[in-house]
Amino acid sequence: MKTSFPTGMSVLIVDDEPGMRSFLNKALSKKFALVDTASTITQAEQMRSQGHYDLLIVDIRLPDRSGIEWHEALDDPDRQSDIIFMTGYADMDVAIKALRAGASDFIMKPFHLEQMMTAVDRCIERRLLKRENFMLKRELSHGKASSIIGRSDAMVEVKQVIERVAPTNAVVLIEGESGTGKELVARQLHHLSGRSGPFVPVNCGAIAPELLGSELFGHTAGSFTGAKSSREGLFSFASGGTIFLDEIGEMPMNMQTALLRVLEQRAIRPVGSEKEVAIDVRIVAATNRTLQEEVEAGHFRRDLFYRLNVLNILIPPLxxxxxxxxxxxxxxxxxxxxxxxxxxxxxxxxxxxxxxxxxxxxxxxxxxxxxxxxxxxxxxxxxxxxxxxxxxxxxxxxxxxxxxxxxxxxxxxxxxxxxxxxxxxxxxxxxxxxxxxxxxxxxxxxxxxxxxxxx
Structure with a gap:
């Protein structure tokens, strides 16, 4: 039975044999949004420093140094990537050394494709579990209600709109005064959508403008002062699910431009990276302002407003x-x-x-x-x-x-x-x-x- 994953996953194949790189590239492209290849550790480390990879598949014997000596990846305290080692030399001591070094799995060449895919599935399942645990802790810290209360005509209409638009993947803009329950409506949209990924709430007004890009899209090591290692953003954690951008009217203009690109390309680019990563995330936004007025005042991009305002839900005040x-x-x-x-x-x-x-x-x-x-x-x-x-x-x-x-x-x-x-x-x-x-x-x-x- 094959495991299906959200499209926001990435893998880097490191092998000096062109045939092996081509073979794995073709096989893994069916599961991963991004598949990159490298022939040496030096080249691979340069690529890893420019973008995040969920999985590294590495041959042990490489021209510049052994895969087991790739300390930058193996000694990463944040364990940004799972690692599968490959070797054509049947040496049990090498296998044990690789596993002790931090490898997630060890595969002997030649191997059947199904054997590799099984190892890949185990790694990605662990990666998804890590993301789900992260979001579960985030959810528990919010302690949000799970249902929409109210039988008034106004709330009955809101519930009916939610039921109609939830099964679609269209962007939704929720408008209403502060405290009316916009996040609760967004959670209900996600709950009824049938999407398998998590619900990830983000308060755009509560994050410092200079850090918002990193929080949403992630960043690479050294991309700014204090970025000691690469990190995934909240869009990646929301893979297969819904990201809720609350107080969207507070978003700085430069981030509005970046968000517009995400909506158009369905891909994100981590801060400091030159590569885009495809995403499968539904976007729900909310505001306590009248965005049309913000557009007229020059505080909000008109083209972004039109992209966000595909489906609109207005929550009445209490x-x-x-x-x-x-x-x-x-x-x-x-x-x-x-x-x-x-x-x-x-x-x-x-x-x-x-x-x-x-x-x-x-x-x-x-x-x-x-x-x-x-x-x-x-x-x-x-x-x-x-x-x-x-x-x-x-x-x-x-x-x-x-x-x-x-x-x-x-x-x-x-x-x-x-x-x-x-x-x-x-x-x-x-x-x-x-x-x-x-x-x-x-x-x-x-x-x-x-x-x-x-x-």
């Missing part, structure tokens, strides 16, 4: 579907008490009514944080609001109705930062903005309130 708040409240309450090992919490009709009347500028994220605070402090939601029964207008104890919107925003941000004990990065994630945006806000407020210096 204030536009207040009928879903009761269901969301029960869901988050059960989720939180289970995570914390606490006793059952039952909210009163007054609590639920007050929650439904609130505007929720932070949307679902704000609702969940509010419920968590109420549970931790043992204080029901009704105690956070005072309702004017004459006009049925909710008023936060901290936000008087005569406050301007900018002051409400400032106080809300301050409360979220305080809830995270001053950790602005964590607060930025909850607020659905980049750390850079949060720092800019604080600077604006400091400039406004700073007293004038005396002469």
């Amino acid at each position: 204030r536009a579907r207040s009928e879903d708040i009761v269901e969301l409240t029960h869901y988050f309450t059960m989720q939180i008490i289970k995570e914390m090992g606490m006793k059952e919490v039952i909210w009163s009709h007054e609590d639920l009514q007050v929650l439904q009347q609130h505007e929720w500028p932070g949307n679902i994220r704000e609702l969940r944080n509010m419920i968590e605070r109420c549970i931790l402090l043992g204080k029901p939601p009704a105690e956070y609001w005072k309702v004017d029964t004459k006009e049925s207008v909710p008023e936060t104890s901290g936000y008087p109705l005569d406050w301007p919107l900018k002051e409400v925003e400032k106080q809300h941000v301050m409360q979220v930062v305080a809830a995270h004990d001053g950790n602005k990065s964590a607060a930025a994630r909850d607020l659905g903005v980049s750390r850079k945006t949060l720092d800019r806000k604080f600077k604006e407020w400091a400039d406004v309130t700073a007293p004038e210096q005396e002469e």
Whole structure:
């Protein structure tokens, strides 16, 4: 039984026999997106330093030095590549030495193609398992919900659109305010797509612009200061699956150009490499901005916008579907008490009514944080609001109705930062903005309130 792999895999064949290089090149081209060949260790190391290879197939006896002496590959602490050694000399001591040196497998020449393919399959299965483990740890650290809550007409329509577009490989753009659940929609698209690879979320606004290319596409050793070894990017980890580019509107212009090329060529080029690697990755993007306005303002490439906006899903804000708040409240309450090992919490009709009347500028994220605070402090939601029964207008104890919107925003941000004990990065994630945006806000407020210096 043959194993099928995502197309983002690469292999380098190192053998001084032209016939063997040609034979393996033809056989492995059916499984790998990139197959390169070299006749010496020197040539192979030069190629390896310019691009990533998942697998190295190396003859032990080569003109310049033995394959077992290829220390740059064997002693790589990150184990970027699996290695299969070949030899035409039946020497058990050499085989043992090769395996001790770090080889994944050892094959005697001449060999049957099926024997080589079995060894290749084992190596690639290990490589895929390593990628899956990496993404599993990343997924667990996020602790995301697995289903979309809401029975309002607006959410029923969103779910129907998801079901229609999920089975396709088309690019999807998700739009909505911060905290409305754009990542949850992206996860549902992936779940229903039937794609075998992982779901890889990337917050484009949370990664330093100078590092974004390396994070997405990977890099070669020495491509920039601190790049001591080659590394795969998140597009490679998403091979066969879905990559979710959140806050796409925060992406720098030079990276927009690089992403446009990926969409057109279906290939990535690691930073510092001259070679492109084919990918099989579905791209889902999201933004809390209106990208059409960003295009008109010259902040976003028009051609990239058209490539991303093939299928569009607009998620309504929570204030536009207040009928879903009761269901969301029960869901988050059960989720939180289970995570914390606490006793059952039952909210009163007054609590639920007050929650439904609130505007929720932070949307679902704000609702969940509010419920968590109420549970931790043992204080029901009704105690956070005072309702004017004459006009049925909710008023936060901290936000008087005569406050301007900018002051409400400032106080809300301050409360979220305080809830995270001053950790602005964590607060930025909850607020659905980049750390850079949060720092800019604080600077604006400091400039406004700073007293004038005396002469």
